[in-house]
Amino acid sequence: MEKKNNANKLPPIYIVSGGKGLAGDAVVQSVLIQFPNNKVPVMIVPDVLTAERIDEVTSMVLSAGGVIVHTMVDPEARKMLTESCDRKEVKHIDLVGDLSGWLSALLHREPISKPGLYRLRNIDYFKRIEAIDFTLKVDDGQNPEKIKQADIVLTGVSRTGKTPLSVYLAMFGWKVANVLIVPGIDLPEELFLTDPGRVFGLNISSVYLIAQRANRIQHLGMDEGADYVDRRKVNDELEYARRIFARGGFTEIQVTNKPIESSANEILTILTARYNMEEWKREAL
Secondary structure, eight states: OEEOOOOSSSOOEEEEOSSOSHHHHHHHHHHHTTSTTOOOOEEEEOOOOSHHHHHHHHHHHHHHTOEEEEOOOSHHHHHHHHHHHHHHTOOEEESSHHHHHHHHHHHTSOOOOOTTHHHHHTHHHHHHHHHHHHHHHTGGGOSGGGGGGOSEEEEESTTSSHHHHHHHHHTTTOOEEEEEOOTTSOOOHHHHHSOGGGEEEEEOOHHHHHHHHHHHHHHHTOOOOGGGTOHHHHHHHHHHHHHHHHHHTOEEEEOTTOOHHHHHHHHHHHHHHHSOHHHHHHHHO
């Protein structure tokens, strides 16, 4: 059982489900938000599938003086829960039964009554959220111990667009790490322990890179120092980065004046050719 809010004075709402309770929680939270600062405690009680478990849950709710809000899609389980609540005089609200019955009559067929379909339907959404969260946590070499967990790793010098490209890919469910290359600063060992087929080095023309850096200095009012935009120093940086790419066996991607979408498509096209994409992505996610 997952506790959603903390409060002791108000009777709790128990979201009872044969699945994980996500659909019921979404409905309850959308109603509760209409009552700001209500402090009503909400508990999710998932995987309620047997008569024994139903009896345990209704007894627990009775003892707590709470109310049950349920999304039991299985008719038998829903009937058992309703009868148990009625016997024990536990207040209960059915979010599924009436609508399911109406749709059954309208469509002239029975529902498949399989718990958890709401969660499965939204799994891509939750994977994207997870991917974005991961990507932000490992941005610019943060938490290097997580690099090997990434689906895709990007590396390159400053202002090659690593972060926006990482976030763009993450929005489609890919966990992306990016590592900044700075001459004289050791790179994390994990970068070279990762499957090199998943690591992409971002290369860029020195002219375009200097323009990007100069724009950043002007826009943010920063003092990055002359070396940051010095043509010779910038060329040295890029050459150093290319040596890193070669050392690690990383795939080099040219990003000069290229839209993020194009770079992302290029990376995914390479991965598709390099791996069995469906199997690889399933394992990665």
